[in-house]
Amino acid sequence: MSLSKAPGSAITIHDIAAEAGVSKSTVSLVLKKSPLIKPETAAKVWKAAEKLGYVYNRMAANLRQKSSNVVGVIVNDLTNPFFVELLIGIERVLLQSGYITLMAHTAESAQVQEKVIASFREQNAAGILMCPAFGTSVETIDRLREMHLPFVIMVRQLGDLNYDYVGAANVDGTRMATEHLLRLGHTRIGFIGRSQNSLVGLQRQSGYEEALKQAGISLNPAWVVDSPVSMQGGQDGAKILLDMENGPTAVVCYNDLVAMGVLNELDYRGLRAGKDMAVIGFDDIATAKHTNPPLTTLAINPEQQGEIASRMLLNQLRDHPATHNHYFSQPKLMVRESSGGMLTR
Amino acid sequence: MSLSKAPGSAITIHDIAAEAGVSKSTVSLVLKKSPLIKPETAAKVWKAAEKLGYVYNRMAANLRQKSSNVVGVIVNDLTNPFFVELLIGIERVLLQSGYITLMAHTAESAQVQEKVIASFREQNAAGILMCPAFGTSVETIDRLREMHLPFVIMVRQLGDLNYDYVGAANVDGTRMATEHLLRLGHTRIGFIGRSQNSLVGLQRQSGYEEALKQAGISLNPAWVVDSPVSMQGGQDGAKILLDMENGPTAVVCYNDLVAMGVLNELDYRGLRAGKDMAVIGFDDIATAKHTNPPLTTLAINPEQQGEIASRMLLNQLRDHPATHNHYFSQPKLMVRESSGGMLTR
DNA sequence: TAATATTTTTGGAACGTTCCAAATAATGAT
């Protein structure tokens, strides 16, 4: 297979046109699978393109036709499997809609996030799906809107919900968790997680508080531990509660990672979650059913959330007007051994 | 802030030029921070750009100047935290080198991978970092080379190693693991993991076999279980070994996920890893030190691998000639409780 | 001050596509 062009220069539609004996416009139409052109002509063009090893230059196309086919996904913390699962749902929908999914990871840095947004904008992305980094200001969202860049916010809501949003009913989740523990007879129930400055944290904490209040149990502030969202954070939080005398007999955790840290600390002390202390997580990440012991948690179906968010964005991309759709995944309690309420495997 | 342009049309360097009273070429130079232009002129231009709310159009720029500043990262399995950690290392280096990291996830589909490569090529990516999907053919690599697209392959090697590659010394790893178990007195040692069709699997299995041979212990084929690379796979594999009478007393696992499945099955049976059976994983993902019990495993530093791979790519991007650099991360045995050899926490 | 060297700025031609209005070819009706 010998190339007649200089090695550096790329094959363009002009080359194909010459090879196939048609005009560049015809080639362009063929590549777009336009119904206008005659099948035989199309076949000729495709053969020529194949022969020359043509690569479509989307940069050039995008330059002319305003909007591109890439969707930017901005994720704040890939080390939390929850977000990976979210991503997978997103990717599935976008891929089969013909969009290219570009992912960027901010690692909770609002600064990196700014760069990434700018970059997506420069790349002329069709739209953005974003899980805001910690400390994202409301202005960031206002700015997105001013850019006329279609977007959907996920997981963390910022300011008024005057944009498309997909998240979970956090308050309901921890309320359900707490009620479950109450039903099992626990009255001394703690909470470990991030609440400072984090809306999701506050929501999850308030569901816990509501359930206690509803049951007529007064909140013991010492049993509410503010910890980083990580296994290590959960472990450190658990140490605090376990070192207390007359501490809680059950604990609701901010999420599964934190709960896994708690399980770890219990194990280290020779204690067993579900027997010596009830532990409930949040998210139901894939690992949750494989922890020792398996973790009772609230399923909020991240993959599905990703799919829904993508579809919201696709809607925006079709009929321009910005909408204000919201979806809150309703948590489902997955009872496993760690809460002590498991009956069958 | 009132815009004088029509809402649809974007601000271009021409608009800035008009506003600042210079030529578009000058604006272009200013935006590139060229030392040629006079500081005062530059200031004027920046102010005008700011005032008009200019957004750099990288598509247009890329069209003219061949190569872009995006690097594509192709990952085969984000559900395995190993790859997420790899990604984080990559991202760190590329970000601070001024490149934009676009990530794509193939979910082990060679078909999706083809699409993604084509897409990165269309996007005119500067280079590609790829963890090949399962079943990737050698031709895929040949084609990458023919495209003159700089690339680095990670984790899985395909065909001859005539390209930049970053991975781990897999054989050494499982040999070390097996030798560790032998030193602890085990003689009945099994292996759970993927070996069929997977080079990494074969490598890891052969390290295990070598160590046994070295110790004069004959291999029991029934103790080598081929299972999917997942917690579920590990759990199913463990069932097989545990249901045997006179089965192995120790098991080397393909990776940490598989090992976690084994830990899970042991726990379910009321057995304890490190006491009733020794378990060793591979990768040392972040979770490994937080499993119950904590997992003995081989650290191969995915973040560092990501950094090294990125630097190899950056090298290629600087001085054109394609190189054949290889880096094999030397595994480090992290002794924790699951192998029974832990002395201190 | 004129001539020269140096710094700074500039217009026009690319880059590879899509869009459009208009040209051409094919078909059908008379």
Added chain:
DNA sequence: ATCATTATTTGGAACGTTCCAAAAATATTA
């Protein structure tokens, strides 16, 4: 065969940048 329709194809002008060679402004020297 002629004309009206309809189905295909086409050249040229965009899109917003960078590159280049050359112009203009400024500084330096004799």
